[in-house]
Amino acid sequence: MAQKQKILIVDDDENIAELIGLYLTKECFDTHIVNDGESAIKAVSEYAPNLVLLDIMLPGIDGYEVLREIRKDSKLPVIMLSAKGETFDKVLGLELGADDYIMKPFDSKEMVARVKAVLRRSIAPAVSETSDDSLPKECVTYPDLVINQTDYSVTYKNKRIEMPPKELELLYFLASHPNQVFTREQLLDHIWSYDYIGDTRTVDVHIKRLREKFEAHPSWELKTVWGIGYKFEYRE
Known part of the structure; x- marks a missing residue:
């Protein structure tokens, strides 16, 4: 049992x-x-x-x-x-x-x-x-950044970055849709599976905590789109 x-x-x-x-x-x-x-x-x-x-x-x-x-x-x-x-x-x-x-x-x-x-x-x-290595990896990569949702790991400049699962899921979701803008309500709906109506500041807090974990990078950033929401901006 x-x-x-x-x-x-x-x-x-x-x-x-x-x-x-x-x-x-x-x-x-x-x-x-x-x-x-x-x-x-x-x-x-x-x-x-x-x-x-x-x-x-x-x-x-x-x-x-x-x-x-x-x-x-x-x-x-x-x-x-x-x-x-x-x-x-x-x-x-x-x-x-x-x-x-x-x-x-x-x-x-x-x-x-x-x-x-x-x-x-x-x-x-x-x-x-413990999952089978043959299974496809849910992983996105950018210069100096690897986000792997299969084993819930984030690597930045070859160093493991520790973060709570919800932060990782938010980062992974945004990075999986580069340069696409999402409202706070959309992010709540995608990342949090229950009703957070009126609690959009939750997204702001998680974005703030994610930004604190990474120094400025020339190729990508978590960008605020004023009056709308956020996006993972990638500059090739």
């Missing part, structure tokens, strides 16, 4: 935490609940979850600080939870390395779908390593 994937639920509202746990248990996940930031950091080490559902507003150490601690030495998938719904919260969480963001109150089916989607992306590199 396959081992259940483990979800750490961090929320100081015990009723909400137990409800989330119930939904995920029905989907055959193993769950563990803690109600404060310090316990969350300890549980990440002791419980060793596959994913963390992390509320922002926590007693003591808040969710942002917990996320910072996790990101010091781990790529553990983290989905932020918040009742605020302010753009600032979403942007800060994403910039700190969150994989997704869910606003309360949330639909149970959407929450489960997002958990499954983030988990699929997080295990994609491990799955691809």
